[in-house]
Amino acid sequence: MKQLCGCFVFEVDKAQETYPVTGKINVKVPEDVSESELKQIEDVLRLTIAISLGINTQQIKVVVNP
16 A cells, blocks of 8 residues: 655745834045945945845935935
8 A cells, every 4th residue: 555645835925014214323434425436335335234134225225414
């Protein structure tokens, strides 16, 4: 007598819960920084924060106020 055993695993998607979070960080930026350099600084900050929080960079907005 042959026994057949089947197994499958699935994961139920939970509703994503999101919470708006704001914060400030003080970063010294040289006065003579170009627009492209400022964009690079924003991108690096966004990436660093995303990695630290374990989230996608698209979920983070970085604004540099002069």
